[in-house]
Amino acid sequence: MDTTDxxxxVLVIGFDPYRVPGPWDPQPVADAMEVGLARFAEHGVGVETCLFGLDGSDDVAAVVAAALAARPWECVVVGGGVRKPEDQLELFEQVINLIRRHAPDAAIAFNTNPTDTFDAAARWIA
Incomplete structure (x- = not known):
């Protein structure tokens, strides 16, 4: 029996909930992300995450580009709130253009919340 993952x-790109400034509890988001990522294992699909902070400690372009260049990806899911807040529109555009540049053969998908990340990817992977 093969016991390897x-x-x-699939690469999931999003915010690290523990490094988003503000007076909020990141634990519910982190828990929902774990639930969503567990669904990949349930379906036998390998997944990695590329999470970055909004606390100024990351060079977002470098972090995302490195993750995208690490291997060929079948699908890249952009989630973690990257596309929703209007004040992050420039960041969202940057992420999409990095995907286009570094993973041109990957499908791009969007989740609606952390628990449906597998569903977003499943629309595009065989």
Whole structure:
């Protein structure tokens, strides 16, 4: 019996909930992300995450570009609130253009919340 994890096919890009400034509790978001990522294992699909902070401690372009260049991706899911807040529109555009540049063959998907990340990817992977 093969006990190794499947090779990652999906990259999930989003905010690290513990490094988003503000007076809020990141734990519910982190818990929902774990639930969503567990669904990949349930379906035998490999997944990796690329999470970055909004606390100024990350060079977002470098972090995302490195993750995208790490391997060929079948699908890249942009979630974690990257596309929703209007004040992050420039960041969202930057992420999409990095995907286009560094993973041109990958499908791009969007989740509606952390628990449906697998569903977003499943629309595009075989």
């Amino acid at each position: 499947p090779a990652p096919r």
